[in-house]
Amino acid sequence: MDVFMARQPIFDKEQQVFAYELLFRANENNWFQLGSRNLDQATAGVITNSFYNIGINEVTEGKRAFINFTANLLENEVVTILPKELIGVEILESVLPSEDVIKVCNRLKALGYFLVLDDFVYKPGFEELLEIVDIVKIDFLSTSPEERRDIVPRLGKYNVKFLAEKIETVEAFNEAVDLGYTYFQGYFFCKPILISSKEISGVKAHYLKLLEEVSRADMEFDNVEAIVLRDVSLTYKMLRYINSAVFGFQRKIESIKEAMVILGQVEIKKWLAVVALSLIGSDKPDEVIKTSLIRARFGELLAAKTSLKDQSADVFLMGLFSLIDVLIGRPIEQVLNEVLLPDKVKDALLGEQNKFNTILGIIKNYELNSWDQIAPLADELQIDYKDIRNAYLDALKWIDFLEYE
Incomplete structure (x- = not known):
């Protein structure tokens, strides 16, 4: 299976790159069609390409690489073949907080891995997982202003930081900063901020x-x-x-x-x-x-x-x-x-x-x-x-x- 990979920057409040998420799709017969049964293979392909074929430092310039992991990959502890200081383990939104998943995440946390909860929407039953993870990602395109505002105080008792995902405008970036988010992902930095002066310096x-x-x-x-x-x-x-x-x-x-x-x-x-x-x-x-x-x-x-x-x-x-x-x-x-x-x-x-x-x-x-x-x-x-x-x-x-x- 061919795996196609791109990177997307994750910024801090100063708009310095904190990490890169490795985005990928797999191709068999059609362009970039990725079914759930191929997701494990696609992740494996990204790991092979970025860590062993190309070199992760060339892909992420020494920054942490956020990589998506399914429940199956987590439970089989595939993560442990990767250096903990170079990756962020993104737990997909489709992963349920089962007993096995909680056990594996506790073990990864004890080993020093950086855990990220992807596309999070609050639901009962995730409390144990929230006690473990380092970052919670909130999709700014699929949530309402009220949802992305209320989630920060609602999870205030957990030791997590918030990452605003799909930030495509400077206005959305400023909103996320004001709400208390720490990290920001999207192409807002590619949008021009027009200056009032008619003259170029x-x-x-x-x-x-x-x-x-x-x-x-x-x-x-x-x-x-x-x-x-x-x-x-x-x-x-x-x-x-x-x-x-x-x-x-x-x-x-x-x-x-x-x-x-x-x-x-x-x-x-x-x-x-x-x-x-x-x-x-x-x-x-x-x-x-x-x-x-x-x-x-x-x-x-x-x-x-x-x-x-x-x-x-x-x-x-x-x-x-x-x-x-x-x-x-x-x-x-x-x-x-x-x-x-x-x-x-x-x-x-x-x-x-x-x-x-x-x-x-x-x-x-x-x-x-x-x-x-x-x-x-x-x-x-x-x-x-x-x-x-x-x-x-x-x-x-x-x-x-x-x-x-």
């Missing part, structure tokens, strides 16, 4: 201009060198990058020109775009930058498997700019009017239906665990679902080794 404008320059197909190598040499921060970052363990040179590279010759024009333009983006977003949550970079690399790898393979650099650029409104704090239409991007990139970012936009649709739906939306888009591009999965996982590996800060 000088620093952001400078690096936005740099992004525009390196996106030009006709940009000269000498121009790239001049841009780097005019910026002390870029010079330092490039020399640190070229002398990092990624390349493993036996001697130190001290010249920008030599560094650029080693990297080549295509790679140096890509690297500059990445660094410029990180500097534009220096006042935003780190995950916004990471998501932009993952989108860029994910899209580039997808394009290489389609008729867009000769335009993969432009697809990379599209992913990089896909959250520029969040980073700048202005509507994306305004930002794109101020930078010169390839027409297909700009059109896709503004929602026009073309092949670039189709790739962006695959990327966004993969993030959101909306597997059923991916199938028609993949068919349109004639791309195999295994290539989509592998491109996503390769993008996670790439971001782990990328030097841009």
Whole structure:
């Protein structure tokens, strides 16, 4: 059975990543159809892929991985093969608090495992389980304002923290903070907070201009060198990058020109775009930058498997700019009017239906665990679902080794 996995960040109140939930679906004959009988196999597949094939640190960057467990997996103590400091054991909402489940959870707690009650709705009979778990997850889309408000004092006697799930807007995040929730899961951080000022700050404008320059197909190598040499921060970052363990040179590279010759024009333009983006977003949550970079690399790898393979650099650029409104704090239409991007990139970012936009649709739906939306888009591009999965996982590996800060 093929298992398709994506990660979704879980934040603290400061919007720093606390953990990642590993979301997954299994495929047999149809796209991403997961029956209950396959859930155990799917979880086993995620464990195998993330811990043994890829490496959990590359998947979650050293953060805790929240993984769903069925009653069967809990009772067979599959959890104990995994390092307790690296996982959160999500007890699915379908798991009933039977005597066996309570016994296993007590044992896991004694061993030091971190236990999470998924999609919780209060029902009599869960008292013993609430005495054991560390976190209770509340789905903000399927509960009423009264339910998500009342659950906090109702469970006040238990030593649990609350995680607000499916937080898709900044308003929902603020509501959850005000209600006393500690952790937050969803893509609210990808929503722009528009600033009242009509002017982009000088620093952001400078690096936005740099992004525009390196996106030009006709940009000269000498121009790239001049841009780097005019910026002390870029010079330092490039020399640190070229002398990092990624390349493993036996001697130190001290010249920008030599560094650029080693990297080549295509790679140096890509690297500059990445660094410029990180500097534009220096006042935003780190995950916004990471998501932009993952989108860029994910899209580039997808394009290489389609008729867009000769335009993969432009697809990379599209992913990089896909959250520029969040980073700048202005509507994306305004930002794109101020930078010169390839027409297909700009059109896709503004929602026009073309092949670039189709790739962006695959990327966004993969993030959101909306597997059923991916199938028609993949068919349109004639791309195999295994290539989509592998491109996503390769993008996670790439971001782990990328030097841009």
